Amino acid sequence: MTSNTTLPLKIKAQRDGFILVPDAAASFESVKAFLEQRIRESHDFFSRTEMVLDLTARPMHTSEISELHGLLVEKAGVKLVEVRLNDDLSLVLEGSPVRPVTPARPPVSLNRNQESCPMIVRNTCRSGIRIESPADCIVLGDVNPGAEIVAMGDVIVFGNLRGIAHAGAGGDRSARIWALSIEPSQIRIADMVAVPPRGSKPMPKRFEIAEIQQGLIEVITM
Numbered sequence: 001m002t003s004n005t006t007l008p009l010k011i012k013a014q015r016d017g018f019i020l021v022p023d024a025a026a027s028f029e030s031v032k033a034f035l036e037q038r039i040r041e042s043h044d045f046f047s048r049t050e051m052v053l054d055l056t057a058r059p060m061h062t063s064e065i066s067e068l069h070g071l072l073v074e075k076a077g078v079k080l081v082e083v084r085l086n087d088d089l090s091l092v093l094e095g096s097p098v099r100p101v102t103p104a105r106p107p108v109s110l111n112r113n114q115e116s117c118p119m120i121v122r123n124t125c126r127s128g129i130r131i132e133s134p135a136d137c138i139v140l141g142d143v144n145p146g147a148e149i150v151a152m153g154d155v156i157v158f159g160n161l162r163g164i165a166h167a168g169a170g171g172d173r174s175a176r177i178w179a180l181s182i183e184p185s186q187i188r189i190a191d192m193v194a195v196p197p198r199g200s201k202p203m204p205k206r207f208e209i210a211e212i213q214q215g216l217i218e219v220i221t222m
Contacts, residue, residue: 017050022058177210
């Protein structure tokens with residue numbers, strides 16, 4: 001790679017860790033491959049550090065953010081503490097310093113409904129709580145038994161899903177439910193309902209996705 005070649009991903013050091021800044025013109029595949037390479041080359045250097053993913057110039061979909069999150073956790077033991085979406089919207093992950101969230105402009109491509117901002121819940125949802133979102137719903141914590149998340153778009157849980165989640169509540173069968181572990185009392189996508197089997201299961205390597213496949217809700221591990 002020559003010095004004139006634009007890197008797909010810049011890794012900037014800061015006092016408390018690193019900031020990952022994808023190039024605005026880079027494909028997701030090139031960003032992911034470059035990050036994997038840097039982790040292999042400097043695993044001990046990055047291990048147990050804190051990172052911020054800055055997407056102000058290069059928006060990503062929920063699936064892409066989840067892939068990078070899983071890669072950082074699994075391959076490098078990195079704690080992703082913040083995802084910057086644009087100048088006014090930032091996801092602060094549970095346990096990190098709180099920054100204000102004031103979505104004053106249309107959101108980037110994170111959410112399915114481009115006219116509505118994703119709803120961001122910055123803490124664990126405990127029993128008795130019901131959250132409703134007109135777009136995607138992003139939970140930065142666990143969804144405990146007895147809690148319910150209802151979203152017109154995707155439900156994304158950066159933690160364990162053990163309560164009820166309903167994605168595509170307006171009838172969108174292409175909606176998905178994302179979580180580090182899906183162990184709910186019930187999941188719904190559009191008009192489809194599924195109840196998970198009882199008993200323990202191995203923990204997923206990165207994250208799990210519930211989606212409709214051939215008329216049934218299936219949970220796949222990534």
